[in-house]
Amino acid sequence: MTRKLLASVAVTVTMAAAIPAATEAKEHPVTVHGAVQADILFPEEDATIGTEKYDSKILGNGYASAGLYSKYVDAGLRLEYMQYPLPGFERDFKGWGLGNIYAKGKFKGVELTLGDFYDQFGSGFILRTYEERSLGIDNSLRGGRIKVDALPGVHFTALAGLQRRYWDWSDKSQVYGADIDLDLQQWIRPLADHNIIWTLGGSWVLRNQADETIQVVNEIPVTEGQPAPEPPYTVSKLGLPEQVNAFDVRTHFNKGGLDLLGEFAWKDRDPSLDNNYTYSRGTAVMLSGSYSRPGWSAQLQVKRSENMAFRSQRSMQGVSAFINNMPAFAYQHTYALAAMYPYATQAAPGEWALQGAFAYSFKRRTAMGGRYGTKFRLNVSYIRGIDREGTWKSGNTDLYGTDGQKTRFFGWGPLYYSDLNLQMDKRITKQFSLNAMYMYQRYNQSVIEGHGGMVNAHIGVAEMKYKFDSRFTLRGELQYLGTKQDKGDWVYGLLELSVLPYVMVTVSDQWNTGTTDTHYYMFSVTGNYKANRLMIGYGRTRAGYNCSGGVCRYVPASRGFQISYNYNF
């Protein structure tokens, strides 16, 4: 009894002494978080599917990041290793080192960041820096940024830096910017009283890049009776503006289920390789509206953009060095065959893009809803070029130094992409659920990939899930793509057995029943344990495009063992 009493007293005294320290630590905790990611391929050459030749037996991309977070200071860094990168990344992607390092101070609504940072103004029309590892994109800025949220309803950002392009932070080009968002409901009381959110925003970005030598050669016409000039040509150097400004204004209105967004962006004369060194200004305008009620929702968006490729290096090609990002207006599909022909946003030539979605849930225990309810979703994407005199062609040196081809604002050019898909999500029984989709797609392969003409495809998907018990779930997918163009028809099948919470076994095959009669099989086992995730697989990956947000990377065909590991702490 005495021992127990003494022990209780000791515990109580200890806890009492610990409480102030714990409280202080709780008030100002310092936490450390981070992640490790490694994707590895042991490549094998396979002439049937047209793989590359490999110099290394092991290829992989690795990332390790750690960050320290506290009330007043955050700091972090990321180590990257891509000395032998996975196939399909641009050559300058290869390398290793400290890809990201930053320190951030926060105090009373003011935040100052030094080092590498990501940011976006509005919808990204004039500034969007982000990391997308599957595409090899990291266009962060290295410099300084200040964010001020000290005043109610006013959000202000100013930044300046050098843009990262793989392992280079070129000081020949700098990016400066400022952004302000105003929450009107903070000052206009009736808005707040009616639960209305109404914001106005404006942004400015300046790219300052040193001059480059871009020249054109012009033939001197021969005058009859006069001796031929020697040399028979002149050479002229293009004057390139070193400073290019871009502006963006936007408004956003939300009340209850209604959401409206309008945005307009404008870019100064920015002759670049993307636009054939023409001097016309770039514009983008977007209107978006959505309405939702319990049980249904509708959304409609329209965007017109022209000459809005904005890079920190005007003569760059490929997917790198973009300061901005024009949002994709095509539905981002996740089913394998539905994503076979993904759309890449045509920022330089421009496009008209419309996207609509309608979703409806039939209630359970109704004729259409069944016992558990049924959800339907209809998505439509429709993208055309803009109406211009002549055809858009990269490398058209006749346009160098001009204002480019004349365009009409409301005119449409050729069809680039369209996609209509109807999706159904239905639980049939307590254990069994079904997702189904029908899709009709038109894909202008000539515009998007440079060859092939218009591909018209009908796609059907059925995804079934059967839950045996709380541990075992079996998922299956069956997909079919029918087209008379490109490589013809495809069939896709997948079976996935999940043994919760630790293991998942997947086997799949993508079979081109059209021109090649080739199977792209894949077998993988995935294990999860606490914060660890490990996937080991073997199979073939077909050549194609990996797209995210309208930006696409060509991925060559590959075969071999794959290991993928993720750890978060």
Added chain:
Amino acid sequence: MKLKHIFLSCVSAALLASCSEYDDPADRFTEVPDVTPVSRVLLAEFTGQLCSNCPTAHEKIEDYERLFGDFFICVSIHGDNTMMGLPVNNPMGLGTEQGVKYNELFNVELWPNAVVNWKSGALGSDYGKWVSKLVEGMIRPTDIDLSATASMPTDSTITVDVRIRSDKAQPGTRFNIWLSEDNIIGMQLMPNGAPDPKYVHNGVFRKALCGIEGEDVAIIANVEASESRSTVIDPKWNPENMNAVVFVYTESQGVTNVIKTKVKPFAKPE
């Protein structure tokens, strides 16, 4: 009131920023003086039969040949099926294993592409940079004399004889001999996305006789260096349409001289 001032300031800034020194098209070009060519220049074009933008590059090359004449020498290098071409072992393909290695050597990953005088680096499809590097190479004098003859001593071999002379020592010089072929009728994907099966390919790279990076050659002041290389004719080649492109280069200066000579056909003994 303050908001109004801020708004008006932003509009004024936007309007001011919209004024550009390049508003008048006449202000966008500055003529480059003294562009009379004095040296030949080598453009290695990286191309592919499945590259729909490559015919545009070929049109540019035809313009350069017409305007620059003998000062401009172009060889078109094809790779394999991972380089917008057909597989190397495809009988209709124009790619070679050496062509693949040249693509890798210069880190070519977009087509069409070009390297001027060996040292410009891959210029992508930026024709404005092609012109600037070509002009830079043509107006730079050379102190190396280079001559070459190419002949067929037998009906199955090509021999190229090279003579190099300079009035200064030229340490670190390497040379190479590229065989190229004109008038090859073969498939080419066109800008409209459709293939043209009867496209005429010119200047197609066939073989480097001195390996990928050439061979060292000792150039001593006022002493002529002679080199000779031979090769067996590949069955795919038509020697009547072939040329030898000979160039000397250093790592620091790039190509210091280049010459192109037609392969003289085999003369059957009487």
